[in-house]
Amino acid sequence: MANSKQFNVGVVGYGMSAKVFHIPFIQATPSLKLHSILQRSPKPNDSAPADYPGLQHHTSLDSLLADSALDVVVLCTTPPTHFAFASQALEAGKHVFCEKPFVPTSAEAAALADLARAKGKLLCVYQNRRxxxxxxxxxxxxxxxxxxxxxxxxxxxxxxxxxxxxxxxxxxxxxxxxxxxxxxxxxxxxxxxxxxxxxxxxxxxxxxxxxxxxxxxxxxxxxxxxxxxxxxxxxxxxxxxxxxxxxxxxxxxxxxxxxxxxxxxxxxxxxxxxxxxxxxxxxxxxxxxxxxxxxxxxxxxxxxxxxxxxxxxxxxPPTYAKIYEGFAKALASGKEEDVPVPASQACDVxxxxxxxxxxxxxxxxxxxxx
Known part of the structure; x- marks a missing residue:
């Protein structure tokens, strides 16, 4: 962790989800710091390194997860990747915030919830429309x-x-x-x-x-x-x-x-x-x-x-800032019951x-x- 009050966040993926629903709210949450972005193939007109020159940038998940300064991984990739990527991030000792629809099956959701508990990490699902x-x-x-x-x-x-x-x-x-x-x-x-x-x-x-x-x-x-x-x-x-x-x-x-x-x-x-x-x-x-x-x-x-x-x-009106504020609170407390959308609820959905x-x-x- 960067210090006692801030958690370093890495965003995996640089599409609309990352740009609209995650990065603005990460940046607006005081206890979170946008630390790194993984974009596999930056393009001249679509480049995370160009848009955020002060951050750490990666083109592979292995590289991002190897960063010991990273606390939280936000998955903004396609649904078929979520189970493998979330598993890999949890195994690497990172907290995980995963875009909806989380994973394709309730069995995979339950498995990830169990893994997060076994690793002592928090797992949250981005059901922002609450x-x-x-x-x-x-x-x-x-x-x-x-x-x-x-x-x-x-x-x-x-x-x-x-x-x-x-x-x-x-x-x-x-x-x-x-x-x-x-x-x-x-x-x-x-x-x-x-x-x-x-x-x-x-x-x-x-x-x-x-x-x-x-x-x-x-x-x-x-x-x-x-x-x-x-x-x-x-x-x-x-x-x-x-x-x-x-x-x-x-x-x-x-x-x-x-x-x-x-x-x-x-x-x-x-x-x-x-x-x-x-x-x-x-x-x-x-x-x-x-x-x-x-x-x-x-x-x-x-x-x-x-x-x-x-x-x-x-x-x-509530805004999507609330889900990040809630997740930040959970990170600070370390308690699963503070997670705004826990994996158990996503499993039921x-x-x-x-x-x-x-x-x-x-x-x-x-x-x-x-």
Missing amino acids: WDADFATVSQLLREGTLGRVVEFETHFDRYKMEHPTNWKGTVPMEEGGGAVYDLGTHLCDQVYTLFGLPRSVYAKFVSQRQGKFYPSSDGVDPDSLTAHLYYDNGLTAIVRIGVLSVETQQPRFWIRGSKGSYTKKGLDTQEPQIKAGMAITDAKFGREGPEWAGKLALLGEGNSVSQTDLPNVEP LRIIEAVQESGKTGREVQISS
Whole structure:
């Protein structure tokens, strides 16, 4: 460690994930120091050494892990590499912060959790959308019981993208951590899990909206969209939807129905586009959206009358800085219980994703043991 208050952090990978979701927040966390970056093949117009000349730079994981000054490894690589890279980093005595979807299977997640404990190191998964402002608003509504007993919880990640992605999201097979369920479904399943825990069972359908084919199909199409129903013992149904051919000026995000009211929300959290547009994460506008994006809260009144009001997101909005602040706190305490998204929770989310996959392949409702 650099000193008693700062941990040296090495980032593995230098794509959008590293540039947008990790490096700005590492730099904004006082007890963390951006120490090194691994980029295998820097290019003239995409070069970590050129962008960060004062850091240590590496082109191999072996080289980065050999640095005894390094405390933490942040994995911003493709999902098929995560298990091997995280294992290697933990074996080298480094703490690990791994991008979602973590690893392809719950068995691999459990194995990494066991390895981290055996090595006395911390392992955190980057489920950043727990710190979306709209999700924080939803969490508050449910925590305060505003909607009464929730009977249906619908969560969307819809876009219009006719072009098939050429990065890992469109080239890595679903079985290896690619496709819609691992890219975006992991966020939605994690948010449902954070609110309600493990479901009793799952029923799911996959489809390639771009090709107009259901999955599985005879030509091996990899699905780009899905609808999954997660069933709970208390009668709650959570519906997870991902679509790539949604033509909307304001895409649906949440639709929650309860015994006392309902809440609808459109539009995605603003943090990612704000960072991509060059906004500093210290800007007063960061994480805040315009009033036209306020959610709609409908409440039951006397005589079964219904009133509807606009409901802006909570203030101040949480930001993705919170997950790094939480991880820094865990590093300082050395306690697994302080890790904001521990591997055990990521393992549970992967159990949901595995059930979604099994249901989509077999056409049957799949039970999940508690």
